[in-house]
Amino acid sequence: GDSVTQMEGPVTLSEEAFLTINCTYTATGYPSLFWYVQYPGEGLQLLLKATKADDKGSNKGFEATYRKETTSFHLEKGSVQVSDSAVYFCALGGNEKLTFGTGTRLTIIP
Amino acid sequence: DTAVSQTPKYLVTQMGNDKSIKCEQNLGHDTMYWYKQDSKKFLKIMFSYNNKELIINETVPNRFSPKSPDKAHLNLHINSLELGDSAVYFCASSPGQDTGELFFGEGSRLTVL
Numbered sequence: 001g002d003s004v005t006q007m008e009g010p011v012t013l014s015e016e017a018f019l020t021i022n023c024t025y026t027a028t029g030y031p032s033l034f035w036y037v038q039y040p041g042e043g044l045q046l047l048l049k050a051t052k053a054d055d056k057g058s059n060k061g062f063e064a065t066y067r068k069e070t071t072s073f074h075l076e077k078g079s080v081q082v083s084d085s086a087v088y089f090c091a092l093g094g095n096e097k098l099t100f101g102t103g104t105r106l107t108i109i110p
Numbered sequence: 111d112t113a114v115s116q117t118p119k120y121l122v123t124q125m126g127n128d129k130s131i132k133c134e135q136n137l138g139h140d141t142m143y144w145y146k147q148d149s150k151k152f153l154k155i156m157f158s159y160n161n162k163e164l165i166i167n168e169t170v171p172n173r174f175s176p177k178s179p180d181k182a183h184l185n186l187h188i189n190s191l192e193l194g195d196s197a198v199y200f201c202a203s204s205p206g207q208d209t210g211e212l213f214f215g216e217g218s219r220l221t222v223l
Contacts, residue, residue: 034210034211038151042217043114043200043215043216044153044200044212046211049211087151089153091210093210096165096166097143097158098210098212100154102152105151
């Protein structure tokens with residue numbers, strides 16, 4: 001079945017550092033790929049998405065590129081801020097549901 | 111206005127009790143979901159409804175019974191609560207079944223003692 005493997009956390013970085021959170025997937029067909037973010041005490045929010053190979057999703061300085069050859073959708077940001085501290089979920093969409101990765105907790109220290 | 115609202119936000123109860131969590135969305139979406147998030151933040155789908163019709167039922171014990179009186183509401187009733195039911199339950203909605211763009215509520219933290 002479909003599955004998503006995410007980089008284990010927690011990840012702690014200093015403000016303005018470069019961020020990469022790895023995500024790889026296994027799927028039949030051509031799923032859409034998503035990154036969701038969960039701030040403390042809140043529900044998940046869609047951060048960005050890509051619907052086909054080589055698409056790049058971007059939002060709030062975050063980017064991820066749908067790489068079919070490596071079945072990956074790594075999340076990157078060039079310069080993180082304290083306000084980016086949250087749990088990040090990679091997800092795969094298809095067959096009427098989303099399959100989520102296990103989440104990566106990110107903490108940014110000033 | 112909150113787009114997807116759940117009540118209650120916190121629920122503490124004894125093993126064996128029956129409890130319900132309510133969810134309402136004002137986005138005009140056709141599809142609604144219940145997800146369970148465990149203590150390690152792992153998120154797993156439980157149910158989805160499209161226009162009041164059950165679409166997904168993911169091997170959830172039959173102690174869990176969803177009810178959708180209309181497409182804006184999806185409630186979750188749990189019978190005979192067990193310790194392992196302790197989790198955060200998230201309601202979500204989306205414009206359609208295959209968009210992948212879900213709008214989540216703030217979650218309902220259930221603690222079973």
